[in-house]
Amino acid sequence: MFESFRPNSLKDLLTLIDGRECYKFAGGTDLYIRKRQWQGAERKFDKDVAFIGHLDELRGIERDGYAFHIKACTTQNDVVNSSILPEYIRVPYRLMGNPAIRNTATVGGNIANAAQVADSLPILYATDALLLLKSILGSRIVRIQDFIVGKYRTNLAKNEIIEEVIVPDGNFNGYAYRKIGSRKASILSKLSIFIVYRKENQILEDVRVCIGAVNEIPIRSPEAEKIFLKNHDIEAFLLHLKKMFDAETDKRSTKFYREEVSIRLVRHFLEKILEDGE
Amino acid sequence: MNISDRINRIDSKEKINGQGKYIEDIQFENLHFARTLRSTIPKGKIVGVKYPEGYEGICIVDARDVYRNQVHMIDNEMPVFADEKVSYIGEPIALIVGKDKNNIIRFMNQIEVYYEEEHGIFSIDECRGKTEQIISSHRFDKGNIDSLDYDDVFEREYTTGYQEQLYMEKQGLVGDFCEGIVTIYGSMQCPYYIKNALLHCMDLPSDQIRVVQALTGGAFGGKEEYPSLMACQVAAAAQKIGAPVRLVFDRREDMTYTTKRHPSRSIIKSYLKKGRIVGMEYFIELDGGPYAGLTDVVLQRALLTMTGCYSIENFRAEGISYRTNNIFTGAFRGFGGPQSMFALEQHINQLAKHLKIDPMAFRREYFVKQGDYSATSGQFHEEIFLDQMADQLQLLSGYQDKINRKLPNHGIGISFIPHGGGFTGDGEANHIKGVVKLVKDKEGYVSILVSSVEMGQGAKTVLSKIVASVLAIDIHRIIYHNPDTFIVPDSGPTVASRTTMVVGNLLYRAAQKLKKQMDCLDEVVVEEHYIHPDYMVWDQDKLKGNAYLSYSWSAVAAEVIIDPLTYEITCTDIYGVYDVGTPIDKSALLGQIHGGIAQGLGYGMMEVMTSNQGLIQHNSFSSYTVPTMSDMPIIHSECLMNPYQDGPFGAKAAGELTLVGVAPAIAAAVEDALGFEMNHLPITPELIAEVVLK
Numbered sequence A: 001m002f003e004s005f006r007p008n009s010l011k012d013l014l015t016l017i018d019g020r021e022c023y024k025f026a027g028g029t030d031l032y033i034r035k036r037q038w039q040g041a042e043r044k045f046d047k048d049v050a051f052i053g054h055l056d057e058l059r060g061i062e063r064d065g066y067a068f069h070i071k072a073c074t075t076q077n078d079v080v081n082s083s084i085l086p087e088y089i090r091v092p093y094r095l096m097g098n099p100a101i102r103n104t105a106t107v108g109g110n111i112a113n114a115a116q117v118a119d120s121l122p123i124l125y126a127t128d129a130l131l132l133l134k135s136i137l138g139s140r141i142v143r144i145q146d147f148i149v150g151k152y153r154t155n156l157a158k159n160e161i162i163e164e165v166i167v168p169d170g171n172f173n174g175y176a177y178r179k180i181g182s183r184k185a186s187i188l189s190k191l192s193i194f195i196v197y198r199k200e201n202q203i204l205e206d207v208r209v210c211i212g213a214v215n216e217i218p219i220r221s222p223e224a225e226k227i228f229l230k231n232h233d234i235e236a237f238l239l240h241l242k243k244m245f246d247a248e249t250d251k252r253s254t255k256f257y258r259e260e261v262s263i264r265l266v267r268h269f270l271e272k273i274l275e276d277g278e
Numbered sequence B: 001m002n003i004s005d006r007i008n009r010i011d012s013k014e015k016i017n018g019q020g021k022y023i024e025d026i027q028f029e030n031l032h033f034a035r036t037l038r039s040t041i042p043k044g045k046i047v048g049v050k051y052p053e054g055y056e057g058i059c060i061v062d063a064r065d066v067y068r069n070q071v072h073m074i075d076n077e078m079p080v081f082a083d084e085k086v087s088y089i090g091e092p093i094a095l096i097v098g099k100d101k102n103n104i105i106r107f108m109n110q111i112e113v114y115y116e117e118e119h120g121i122f123s124i125d126e127c128r129g130k131t132e133q134i135i136s137s138h139r140f141d142k143g144n145i146d147s148l149d150y151d152d153v154f155e156r157e158y159t160t161g162y163q164e165q166l167y168m169e170k171q172g173l174v175g176d177f178c179e180g181i182v183t184i185y186g187s188m189q190c191p192y193y194i195k196n197a198l199l200h201c202m203d204l205p206s207d208q209i210r211v212v213q214a215l216t217g218g219a220f221g222g223k224e225e226y227p228s229l230m231a232c233q234v235a236a237a238a239q240k241i242g243a244p245v246r247l248v249f250d251r252r253e254d255m256t257y258t259t260k261r262h263p264s265r266s267i268i269k270s271y272l273k274k275g276r277i278v279g280m281e282y283f284i285e286l287d288g289g290p291y292a293g294l295t296d297v298v299l300q301r302a303l304l305t306m307t308g309c310y311s312i313e314n315f316r317a318e319g320i321s322y323r324t325n326n327i328f329t330g331a332f333r334g335f336g337g338p339q340s341m342f343a344l345e346q347h348i349n350q351l352a353k354h355l356k357i358d359p360m361a362f363r364r365e366y367f368v369k370q371g372d373y374s375a376t377s378g379q380f381h382e383e384i385f386l387d388q389m390a391d392q393l394q395l396l397s398g399y400q401d402k403i404n405r406k407l408p409n410h411g412i413g414i415s416f417i418p419h420g421g422g423f424t425g426d427g428e429a430n431h432i433k434g435v436v437k438l439v440k441d442k443e444g445y446v447s448i449l450v451s452s453v454e455m456g457q458g459a460k461t462v463l464s465k466i467v468a469s470v471l472a473i474d475i476h477r478i479i480y481h482n483p484d485t486f487i488v489p490d491s492g493p494t495v496a497s498r499t500t501m502v503v504g505n506l507l508y509r510a511a512q513k514l515k516k517q518m519d520c521l522d523e524v525v526v527e528e529h530y531i532h533p534d535y536m537v538w539d540q541d542k543l544k545g546n547a548y549l550s551y552s553w554s555a556v557a558a559e560v561i562i563d564p565l566t567y568e569i570t571c572t573d574i575y576g577v578y579d580v581g582t583p584i585d586k587s588a589l590l591g592q593i594h595g596g597i598a599q600g601l602g603y604g605m606m607e608v609m610t611s612n613q614g615l616i617q618h619n620s621f622s623s624y625t626v627p628t629m630s631d632m633p634i635i636h637s638e639c640l641m642n643p644y645q646d647g648p649f650g651a652k653a654a655g656e657l658t659l660v661g662v663a664p665a666i667a668a669a670v671e672d673a674l675g676f677e678m679n680h681l682p683i684t685p686e687l688i689a690e691v692v693l694k
Ligand SMILES: Cc1cc2nc3c(=O)[nH]c(=O)nc-3n(C[C@H](O)[C@H](O)[C@H](O)COP(=O)(O)OP(=O)(O)OC[C@H]3O[C@@H](n4cnc5c(N)ncnc54)[C@H](O)[C@@H]3O)c2cc1C
Pocket: A023, A024, A025, A026, A027, A028, A029, A030, A031, A032, A033, A052, A072, A073, A095, A096, A097, A098, A101, A104, A105, A106, A107, A108, A109, A110, A111, A112, A113, A117, A118, A119, A120, A156, A160, A161, A162, A163, A186, A187, A188, A189
């Protein structure tokens, strides 16, 4: 048996989860489904459940001089419809799930769930996003790369929640995104490519390339990006990425396809980015 | 009512407004729930089952509770509950029954089943050459294949994977036992198959067994034979505890353990002389899973139309179905046709390319005509308009322009498909012997009494229309309840695209008789029995003669665009020309066309379903990807009117045909776009990458 709680404030929530270990239930589109056992029977929660999705304190999108701040329980659809967020942040969310899921699923849930196929991770990796984690004892800020430890593994403490996602404003003026799934809508990724860049006066000043869903965690190499900015050598850059590949064949796709198509798409996008305006 | 009037579907209102009650919605007093204890290994002996102690309100129903532990399908080899041995992962060992689902789950989590595992067989390759693995085999010749004069041989191998029916409403039945009568309610295609299965496994006379269909949310063959197994189980459970027992699968359970389309492997060898086909050999193998079920019928249907739309003088067909420890495969819309017609149509395309002839022109040289002989050496007694259909398709699709234009990464492909209506050979006469009844009451309302079910395909609308049109009465004066075997005669199962053509024709004749008595003030009952047309000649042992009452035909063209970077396929347009005799209801037919195209598109290029050591891997909506609206092509369809003399108002079979030609046309289009042969279904970007890059 398990108990479920619906705290009235963030503070109550943090107090609650400090005392007992709870599942944090935001939209429930991962959690509730994973815990099913038989339609009409109880879900198999082996710990208590704390609902968090209703807390206004955990919803909303803001922008300051340096970054975009997205509260953890902001729904994917809030992101899609945001007038504050730039398109390159919104587009990956627009291609997740389906309308019903996007109305319920949250930004924090996608991160904390840390699935290999989590579509928000490439954009967050590419932009060096930070997470504001909070417990009754205080707050800490971690880089997304340090938060995600592996497939379905994060270093969130039991008494912590993700309060906010901070996406630094890199003054990007271009992006490319491609999600590959086995159909055109409502589908999990076989792979996804996310690229943002800043190009001024025909000079490429910044570029970030991230590949999602191929390895257990997103693939990105800031060092290779730096070298690429200097030498514009696409093949050398791709060689670097290839060394990082660790794909597997599973029910969604094959290792060969994932790696090959990732390379083809990154090459294609980088060629276009270099060409544009030249 | 006039047969050409367009009407709203009779069943749509209750489905749209939510009033319709599926088996999960129906309330029963003292309802118990059942969950299946399943084998976790593909093959082995059950050494023992240890049930936890100290539980109240739990009842175990297993082999010991069944009078005769056999599910009667065509044969009786499948047990109701596995006893002593198991033959596939998921094979039912017992039902755990109770009123509290949570209690059932807790109980089940503590059950331990001890096995002595044996070596399983999981592929057609492993079966080859092993006679003990053969479920059934057939071989027949036409002409003389052994002494051909030829100068070239063209041979290819084709394989197809599983396909899941994916009806929206999962499998579900309720069994009740009350005053000596066992009643099965639920989602089904064939009330009398279930009744016969119960008659076999229970120690009850016929008049104490009752089967009532509930509103059924899709079936596609998936609810043809499988519900018989479930019915035997819930009947035993209901009898044991004396209360209604509901068995409804969860989606993943349904996808993992219920029947699928047979995976296949075909080899076609064409013998050529001066660029003309002088003979063809065709060999197909199917993976039937652990029990025969309907596998042999699927194999026969794959073989019987093996020469497709073409007249091949010398021909040999051979087919084998194998026993494996994979999931048990069964009925699915198309019934062998999707496998064999993919192989044949791809072969014809590749052969045309080999001979450097346009695939449309090449086909025209071989199209069958009235009076020609089929693969089974039966004479085609109807008029056949394949040439006209080809003309119509060329016009509709702009075929010539598109073939000539040759845009990069664009492709167009075609297929021509026959589909036989009704049971094969003399099946309608010797096995089914369909009976229908019409009852006019004193107020002038007419009840249709048939065992044919509405499962979303439009049977109620179409059959009601036929009767109302003959009687020239308003359609609202027709009553057609879901069949109840205590009330309706056995008009046969709702399968094989036979409902409109065969059952509809019985009703047509019954209505003609009734028409003369419509003025009678009393109740009038009219009964009509199936009569086999005398043009049908059939030898079931040799598979020789007229394999089908009539054939429906489709000509399909598919256009695709392939992303040169990712090899993702977009099917932009499907063009279809159909000869289904006279369409009884244009909207219902359009529904079949659109649905058939969606299911065919999935089979052709999306629905990957694999099995690993007997366990289905793609068992959820997220991993088994059926097309969404965004994946659907623009559909352009036309009909060619070719009334069938023994069909009601000239109607022939339509339900399965619309699926069969889609995948071959898409495969041909992909070949056209890429220039590489595509010999496996489904054609995924992964497969293309393998073929093109490796
Ligand atoms: C039909 C369907 C389609 C989908 N399609 C996609 C898709 O295309 N792409 C994709 O990436 N995902 C997809 N998903 C997965 C899912 O919708 C997302 O991962 C979603 O973002 C999860 O958010 P949620 O609020 O529902 O999370 P929940 O299910 O509520 O939580 C998921 C996990 O995160 C934890 N958690 C949630 N919020 C917090 C927080 N603030 N702090 C700490 N821990 C937290 C929970 O404890 C739980 O472990 C799909 C799911 C479904 C059912």
